[in-house]
Amino acid sequence: MELDFFIKGRETLFGSEYSYQDSDYISFGVPYDLTSTYRIGSRYGPRAVREASGNIELNSVVNPFSSIENLKLHDLGDVIFCYRLSRMLRRVYNVVRLIISSGKTPIMLGGEHTFTLPAILAILRRTQKVTLVILDAHFDLRSEYLDLKICHATYLYHLLRRAKSRGWEIEVAVIGVRAYDKEELDNVESFGVEYFTAPNVVREREDIRKRINELTEDKMVYLSVDVDVLDPAYAPGVGNPEPLGLSLLDALEVINSISPSASLAGLDVMEVSPLYDKGESSLAAARLLAEVLALFSMRRVKA
Numbered sequence: 201m202e203l204d205f206f207i208k209g210r211e212t213l214f215g216s217e218y219s220y221q222d223s224d225y226i227s228f229g230v231p232y233d234l235t236s237t238y239r240i241g242s243r244y245g246p247r248a249v250r251e252a253s254g255n256i257e258l259n260s261v262v263n264p265f266s267s268i269e270n271l272k273l274h275d276l277g278d279v280i281f282c283y284r285l286s287r288m289l290r291r292v293y294n295v296v297r298l299i300i301s302s303g304k305t306p307i308m309l310g311g312e313h314t315f316t317l318p319a320i321l322a323i324l325r326r327t328q329k330v331t332l333v334i335l336d337a338h339f340d341l342r343s344e345y346l347d348l349k350i351c352h353a354t355y356l357y358h359l360l361r362r363a364k365s366r367g368w369e370i371e372v373a374v375i376g377v378r379a380y381d382k383e384e385l386d387n388v389e390s391f392g393v394e395y396f397t398a399p400n401v402v403r404e405r406e407d408i409r410k411r412i413n414e415l416t417e418d419k420m421v422y423l424s425v426d427v428d429v430l431d432p433a434y435a436p437g438v439g440n441p442e443p444l445g446l447s448l449l450d451a452l453e454v455i456n457s458i459s460p461s462a463s464l465a466g467l468d469v470m471e472v473s474p475l476y477d478k479g480e481s482s483l484a485a486a487r488l489l490a491e492v493l494a495l496f497s498m499r500r501v502k503a
């Protein structure tokens with residue numbers, strides 16, 4: 201149609217225009233934040249990250265010879281909102297199930313961190329094992345929080361409990377953590393969660409790089425980034441900002457140390473809450489996504 205020459209369509213992640221069929225990566229947003237306890241507003245995260253992603257260059261800053269210009273990505277749009285969390289969890293589970301059953305890699309834009317639970321359950325149901333690399337200021341390992349069982353502060357607890365009860369193999373490393381309570385530390389112990397605090401990431405750079413590399417060697421890796429892993433100086437627009445966090449470069453260094461032999465089972469970038477800043481957090485999330493995708497697509501070509 202002649203109008204197509206003049207009109208830009210719907211905003212997609214990185215302006216991608218590939219069809220679903222032609223794509224390796226499928227992105228979708230989850231505009232839901234009803235269990236947020238502090239700064240509500242991550243429902244606007246997907247939209248803000250899409251907008252930011254359309255306004256940065258597609259080269260990789262960290263790996264200068266790679267780019268996501270030709271990344272085969274299709275952006276589905278957002279999961280249809282409904283109030284009831286259980287139904288929303290089910291929707292995300294089904295979206296991820298359908299994406300992976302068509303042989304493609306899901307990319308989820310949050311939305312609250314809660315939705316990492318159904319995303320990984322969908323993957324585990326298919327693969328029975330996964331290595332989880334989580335960047336987060338928090339463990340999210342409470343068994344319940346403020347009278348809610350499933351919420352942004354408890355998703356990892358319920359994921360690990362279900363995985364264990366079904367006999368699925370799940371290895372977990374939480375990186376950049378710096379805010380937790382006693383129950384969570386007990387759960388870290390009982391679930392065997394490996395973790396590196398934010399000060400450790402800076403002080404023991406080489407050791408941590410080595411350990412992440414080892415941990416992910418030949419593994420199916422799911423990477424979950426809660427943007428609050430970054431210091432509020434870099435990303436003030438998140439649900440639960442925590443001082444003393446990572447810089448964007450620290451975070452990218454950690455991600456870069458994922459073994460080249462790992463394959464990417466899925467990826468999410470959660471908790472961007474754009475009402476609390478002037479776009480810094482969405483830009484940080486978009487840049488992070490671009491770097492991760494550049495890294496893995498470079499590897500995909502090599503493989």
Ligand SMILES: [Mn+2]
Nearest residue numbers: 337338426428
């Ligand atoms: Mn968090």
